[in-house]
């Protein structure tokens with residue numbers, strides 16, 4: 001699934017209740033193994049290094065770890081994390097700049113040491129509204145959005161013909177220029193990106209007519225996205241590299257889908273639980289009854305015991321929401337509200353009075369009657 005991530009604890013091979021020093025120890029061990037310097041730019045190892053580092057960044061931060069434990073993965077976890085300082089104690093500061101400089105969660109250059117880092121297109125935001133039940137179980141949704149995509153006419157190069165892409169004469173196709181300065185320390189050579197070709201090494205003699213040389217055009221896009229169970233309003237789903245392109249020499253930005261969950265009449269969410277309030281009458285509470293309750297799984301018959309008190313809660317185990325991380329469903333909790341009738345008929349009043357008399361309960365006029373007789377007694 002797009003945007004799916006492995007569990008951070010699993011990534012670091014630690015248990016959910018491990019200590020910070022265990023996290024550090026495990027990260028140090030794994031980082032030594034997958035560090036790009038050790039593996040000479042193996043893409044797979046770099047991916048692993050990035051994964052363990054991301055997991056470490058979150059789990060080593062007390063607040064972010066708590067957030068992750070309760071809500072699972074969410075791109076807002078990265079808000080406010082300074083990766084430079086997180087990893088400086090391991091001496092990884094500059095590697096992190098290189099990997100994640102363009103924004104966390106995005107792609108990064110896989111060739112360490114290469115001077116050319118592909119530029120990255122911007123992220124595209126899209127909103128989607130889903131039903132309460134869809135959020136509870138997860139759903140596959142088609143999403144329509146507009147993004148810059150590689151121009152078909154030029155394949156994203158920006159040139160009218162392939163022959164129109166010519167080697168930059170200023171840098172000789174290297175994309176870099178070296179300048180030599182004489183200083184008191186001797187001759188100092190500095191390398192910088194070629195200004196003529198913006199470091200690409202090539203220039204375009206005749207720009208593509210379709211995209212006017214940009215390499216990309218704006219287009220409607222369609223994508224099918226698996227929205228996991230347990231999402232809630234305000235969460236964002238990141239689909240990597242489905243955002244804007246800046247042409248064939250670039251990496252596309254990401255598509256960020258903001259989720260809005262429609263409320264469902266009668267059902268509310270409390271963490272992984274579903275809560276509903278049900279009115280029963282005084283007689284139903286006293287004598288017991290059977291109720292037809294709407295749950296996520298459809299109508300459910302629920303037994304109310306005789307002598308049920310107002311505020312009594314009935315729990316339907318495993319009828320709640322499947323959480324984002326984990327597969328055990330929450331519960332459905334029914335809160336019973338006992339309604340006292342305010343519209344009794346004369347016949348009903350008679351019956352209730354008879355009932356009260358039998359239990360020697362003072363009601364209505366009888367209650368005020370005793371007060372007035374006490375008052376009268378004092379007056380005498």
Ligand SMILES: [Zn+2]
Pocket residue numbers: 168169170171172173174175176194195196197198199200201202
């Ligand atoms: Zn150049």
Ligand SMILES: [Zn+2]
Pocket residue numbers: 151152153154155156157158159208209210211212213214215216
């Ligand atoms: Zn074009």
